[in-house]
Amino acid sequence: MADPLETRDRILEATLELISEKGYLGATTREIAHQAGVSELTIFRKFGKKERLFEEVLKTYTFLPRLKDLIPAVENLPVQEALETIGIRFLRTLKERKCFVRIMLSEMNTYPEKVRKAYSQTIEEMVQTLRGYLIRLQAAGQLRDVPLDTAAVFFLRILFTTFMNAEILNQRDLSPAEMESTVSQLVGIFLHGVLAEETAG
Amino acid sequence: MADPLETRDRILEATLELISEKGYLGATTREIAHQAGVSELTIFRKFGKKERLFEEVLKTYTFLPRLKDLIPAVENLPVQEALETIGIRFLRTLKERKCFVRIMLSEMNTYPEKVRKAYSQTIEEMVQTLRGYLIRLQAAGQLRDVPLDTAAVFFLRILFTTFMNAEILNQRDLSPAEMESTVSQLVGIFLHGVLAEETAG
DNA sequence: CTGATATGTAAGCACTTACTTACATTAGCA
DNA sequence: TGCTAATGTAAGTAAGTGCTTACATATCAG
DSSP: OOOHHHHHHHHHHHHHHHHHHHHHHHSOHHHHHHHHTSOHHHHHHHHSSHHHHHHHHHHHHOOOOTHHHHHHHHTTSOHHHHHHHHHHHHHHHHHHTHHHHHHHHHHTTTSHHHHHHHHHTTHHHHHHHHHHHHHHHHHTTOBOSOOHHHHHHHHHHHHHHHHIIIIIISOOOOOHHHHHHHHHHHHHHHHTTTBGGGOOO | OOOHHHHHHHHHHHHHHHHHHHHHHHSOHHHHHHHHTSOHHHHHHHHSSHHHHHHHHHHHHOOOOTHHHHHHHHTTSOHHHHHHHHHHHHHHHHHHTHHHHHHHHHHTTTSHHHHHHHHHTTHHHHHHHHHHHHHHHHHTTOBOSOOHHHHHHHHHHHHHHHHIIIIIISOOOOOHHHHHHHHHHHHHHHHTTTBGGGOOO
């Protein structure tokens, strides 16, 4: 009948959505098949077993950190603007990949190895990107002597939890306006603890 | 036979542990009964249905924020020490209630209303406590003009994610030494963005 | 001892789940 | 046209799942 690749994609997308809504155990193969507009048997012919489906979803929807591409465009901006741009982009990426993030949070307990792999390919790489940027700032004398791994991690973690709290726990849309105000407040607090000129003690 | 209250407690504790390990759907009433050293029937006699068990666990293990009791003892310390004490206490509380936190994270998607209730009785109240302390500092002229809701939220969220990342995602023990160094780094970055004397621009 | 209360054992019910088998259909390619 | 690959329908299996029923036992207060 149809294009086998297209069929496969529809199955994976249905799986992503349903697992993110109901968890791995709560998402049944019957319902996935129905939502994908496909026979349940097709799923088993293509993926063998349900667990494989799950792994394939994690592989497929691991979002490559587009933060890296952003850095060059930002490198010439004033620090505050640069960090705000990075922060907004990070929040937007999380929003776009909401289903994926939900799965990571839900299944982190029950399938830590599988989730950890997906995690290190996404958020951890974003941390490294931000850290690289901060290191260059520090080398240029713009930052005082703080541990930059920690600083980068703190910065992104605040945004991650902001997203998690609003969109997942409270199931409330994180509006662009709210994103901007959160990020600018964060950058404010973050920067004035990091800028060299303000150390003095 | 035994004390009915004691039996009830054993069931609730087994439920807490098993749901935190395997999720609500993954924890079967048979296994809970076995781990509690109790007949499966006893569970249904005491709680009626599985969902009720879940709700009762959330109610029972909601940890009352002992942060509040800490504030008076801390009010006379220098800000840095005070925040470090608060931070360490928060991390320790999370560690003690690890099972409960895991459940909150896992089931946040699938049972948001139930989890949200437990959440607001714990972490949100801690935020308010910390915010109260910061407001007093600000009134005393020790902090510059930053939004203190946001600041308090940021502070605790960083610690929450630190805990989550280490203990849940990486299933690694967060040692007292690591807790201390994380908290002191956090307070360093946090404070120098908040202290009035360093504003200047 | 009596009766109530808390628990246990055993069997099972109605239902769902992941997964399978057997057979039919459709589309495209040679 | 006929072959192959991708899918579908239908029926079913074995193993759970939450939850129930019927009946027995043990403890303890009166």
